Amino acid sequence: MLGHDLQEELTGFLAAREDELIAFRRDLHAHPELGYHEHRTTSKVALRLAAAGLRPVTMPKGTGLIVDIGDGPAGSPLVALRADLDALPITDEKHVPYRSTVPNACHACGHDVHTTVLLGAGLFLAGQASAGMLPGRVRLIFQPAEEVPGGALDVMAAGGIASVDRIFAVHCDPRLDVGRVGTRTGPITAACDKIRVRVSGPGGHTARPHLTADLVYALGKIVTELPAALSRRVDPRSSLSLVWGRVSAGSAANAIPDGGIAEGTVRCLDDEAWHEAPDMLKALIESVASAYGVIAELNYERNVPPTVNEAVSTAILESAAAAVLGTDSVTPTPQSLGGEDFAWYLESIPGTLARLGTRTPGSAQDFDIHQATFDVDERAIGVGVRLMAASAITALLTGGTAVTDRLPDRARA
Numbered sequence: 001m002l003g004h005d006l007q008e009e010l011t012g013f014l015a016a017r018e019d020e021l022i023a024f025r026r027d028l029h030a031h032p033e034l035g036y037h038e039h040r041t042t043s044k045v046a047l048r049l050a051a052a053g054l055r056p057v058t059m060p061k062g063t064g065l066i067v068d069i070g071d072g073p074a075g076s077p078l079v080a081l082r083a084d085l086d087a088l089p090i091t092d093e094k095h096v097p098y099r100s101t102v103p104n105a106c107h108a109c110g111h112d113v114h115t116t117v118l119l120g121a122g123l124f125l126a127g128q129a130s131a132g133m134l135p136g137r138v139r140l141i142f143q144p145a146e147e148v149p150g151g152a153l154d155v156m157a158a159g160g161i162a163s164v165d166r167i168f169a170v171h172c173d174p175r176l177d178v179g180r181v182g183t184r185t186g187p188i189t190a191a192c193d194k195i196r197v198r199v200s201g202p203g204g205h206t207a208r209p210h211l212t213a214d215l216v217y218a219l220g221k222i223v224t225e226l227p228a229a230l231s232r233r234v235d236p237r238s239s240l241s242l243v244w245g246r247v248s249a250g251s252a253a254n255a256i257p258d259g260g261i262a263e264g265t266v267r268c269l270d271d272e273a274w275h276e277a278p279d280m281l282k283a284l285i286e287s288v289a290s291a292y293g294v295i296a297e298l299n300y301e302r303n304v305p306p307t308v309n310e311a312v313s314t315a316i317l318e319s320a321a322a323a324v325l326g327t328d329s330v331t332p333t334p335q336s337l338g339g340e341d342f343a344w345y346l347e348s349i350p351g352t353l354a355r356l357g358t359r360t361p362g363s364a365q366d367f368d369i370h371q372a373t374f375d376v377d378e379r380a381i382g383v384g385v386r387l388m389a390a391s392a393i394t395a396l397l398t399g400g401t402a403v404t405d406r407l408p409d410r411a412r413a
C-alpha cells in the first residue's frame with residue numbers, strides 16, 4: 001500500500017480537500033486562542049471530525065481533544081499523531097486578510113498549521129479506515145497549551161498515550177523550504193528552566209563585615225562561581241549553561257542587606273544532564289553560601305526537557321517522507337535551543353518530531369517563529385498531511401509493540 005498507491009490516494013484527497021484545509025487554517029489564524037483557552041479551536045476541529053463520522057473526546061479541562069480512527073481489536077498497533085492548538089500572547093503585525101482579529105494573540109508559532117495538518121491527515125486516515133485499508137489504529141491528539149507549557153502533561157494525565165506504541169509530530173520551520181522535512185535522531189529541542197536564588201543573612205554595617213555575613217559579596221560569589229563550577233561538573237557536550245538575567249540586593253551604600261536575589265535560565269541540550277541539574281545546582285549553591293555564612297534557597301522552575309527523537313520512529317518518518325514527498329525531501333536538521341513540550345511524550349514512549357518546511361523557495365522574507373510577522377507558505381499544509389498520514393501508516397505496517405520492545409532502553413525510558 002505504501003509508495004505509489006498511497007501517494008496517489010493522498011494526491012486525490014488533497015485535490016478535493018486542500019482548499020478547505022487552507023481556509024480552515026486561515027480561520028484559526030484569524031481567531032487565535034492562548035493556552036487552555038482554545039475553546040473555539042477545539043470546537044471547530046471537533047465539529048469537522050464529527051462531520052467525517054469520527055467521535056472526538058474533549059479533554060477534561062475543556063480544551064484539546066483526542067480521537068481514535070480505525071477499530072482494530074485492543075492490542076493491535078496504535079500510533080498517535082499530535083498537534084498543538086494554542087497561540088502566543090503577541091500582537092499580529094502582518095497585513096493579510098487572515099490577520100489575527102484578537103488583540104495580543106497570534107499564531108506566531110504555526111500551531112494553526114499543525115492543527116490543520118493533523119485534521120487533514122485525520123480526514124484522510126478516516127477515509128482509509130472506512131475503506132478497510134487502515135492496518136491498525138491511529139489516535140489524533142490535539143493538545144492544548146504547548147506554549148504555556150504543560151498541555152502534553154494533561155494529555156498524559158488523561159491517559160492519552162497509555163497504550164500508544166509510537167507518536168509523531170511536526171513543527172513549522174520557516175528556515176526550511178516548503179516541501180522539505182527536517183529530521184534528526186536524538187535531541188532536537190533543548191530544555192530551558194528558570195532558577196531563582198534567594199540569599200539571606202543578618203545584615204549590618206559595611207564597616208564590620210566580619211561581625212555579620214557579607215551578603216552582597218556572597219551573592220556575587222554565587223553569581224560568578226555557579227556558571228564556572230557547572231562547566232566543570234557536567235559533560236561539555238550536554239551544553240548545560242546557566243545565564244543570569246537579574247541580580248538584586250541592598251538599598252544603601254553603607255548597609256549590608258539581609259536579603260538578595262539572583263534569577264536566571266538554565267539551558268540544556270542533553271536529557272540526562274537536565275535531570276541532574278536541580279540537585280547539582282542546589283549542592284553548589286549551598287557550598288558557596290555556607291563558606292560566607294549566608295543562607296541560600298534555590299527555587300528551580302522546571303520547564304520542558306529536551307525532545308529526544310527515537311531512532312526507529314525517525315527512520316519510519318523518513319521512509320514515509322521519501323515515499324510520498326520524494327527521496328530528496330528529507331534533510332538533516334540541527335538541534336534547536338528552543339523548548340517544545342512534545343518532549344514529555346518522548347520521555348514515556350518512542351516517537352519523533354520533524355521540522356516542516358514553510359519557507360517559499362527563493363523568498364527574500366526571513367521569518368522566524370515567535371515573531372509578530374510570522375507566516376507560512378500554505379503549501380506546507382498539503383506536505384504535512386502527506387507526511388503525517390504516511391508516517392502513521394508506515395508505523396502501523398512496521399508493527400507496534402513488537403518493534404517497541406526491541407528499542408534500546410534509553411528510547412523507552
Ligand SMILES: [Zn+2]
Pocket residue numbers: 109147369370
Ligand atoms: Zn512556540
Ligand SMILES: [Zn+2]
Pocket residue numbers: 109110111146171
Ligand atoms: Zn510551537
